Amino acid sequence: MAMRVKEVADLVGISVRTLHYYDEIGLLTPEETTESGYRLYTDDDLEKLQQILFFKELGFPLKKIKEMINSPSFDRYKALVLQRKMLLEKRRRLDKMIATIDKTIKHMKGEIQMTNKEKFEGFDFSRNPYEQEARELWGDEAVDKANAKIGSKSQDEQEAMAKAMDSIFKKLAALRHGSPESEEAQAAIKEWYDFLNKNFGCYSPEAFKGLGQMYVDDDRFTKNIDRFGEGLAKFMRDAMAIFADSKK
Incomplete structure (x- = not known):
């Protein structure tokens, strides 16, 4: 059952202001709201809050905590x-x-x-x-490695990568009105999984699933992906989750 901010504050033993601040900086922003517009914290939000408070207790700054728990590879x-x-x-x-x-x-x-x-x-x-x-x-080391890997490629190689990405996104966009479980959708999402592992580093199925969730959670990702077709980001998230779960 979803909880309001005051209920969460009382449960956890932190102030309402702290929870509002986490919301303001994008560290913990519940998606569910009441009809009156009040935030509702789901079990997933509480699990995320637990992670935040464990890291905070261990001396990590909030900026670093946000970076870690929002990483596609966070487990x-x-x-x-x-x-x-x-x-x-x-x-x-x-x-x-x-x-x-x-x-x-x-x-x-x-x-x-x-x-x-x-x-x-x-x-x-x-x-x-x-x-x-x-x-x-x-942390940022995975990003640094990925950027270094791209930077080491020639201009022609980078252009070929961009074309390959566009091709995969267009293929997925054409399938987005169907089921993300379909054979065609899963074959196309496997292409994306293989492309990422070949060009951007090692993505475990769990990290791949987390990346798909980020496509929906981060407006920048959603806007960029949905250029290929409205709703593509959500379709990819679902297809990536199904693909990742099938590898467990």
Whole structure:
């Protein structure tokens, strides 16, 4: 059952203003609304909010969180596994610091003697290694690699890529009024999947599915794709999801 912003704020323990701010910056923008225009948070929105708050707790800035969770390759399961590792690492450091505080109190009471090295056990200002792992999975590195791959191609190769893309989009546009499950639609979407993997890097079926959702969620993608035919972005999203699910 969808929830209003005040209900979500009470459930999670954050302010309504925080949720409004996440909406304003495009970090968490629920699509469902009431007849009066109030935002409604679905289970999917709550799952996304959970991801945001886990990353926030781990010290990621909101701009980086937005970049990661909106990445076509974002995988919620992988994110949870990584977040668990990061939280365990954080707990390990906190336990060390608490032990250092306890020792320091005893040292002040004259019960024990501490070395200077012992006074700073638990302090570690080096970068968390798992933060780099997160950036590599869902950050700007994948984009950098894709851009570098395109930039390494000659002008003729880039023109050939553009023609191939147009051909695939036109083929899909001609099929968009039919079922995305049809043999023809799935054959055409497989062409798109193979094209992306050949020219832009390695897309897992799950990342491919996420990319399809972005075609609808991001107005820039929708506008560009729908130049080939109104409703093409939604058709591609559905076809890509069906294709990805068939590979599981």
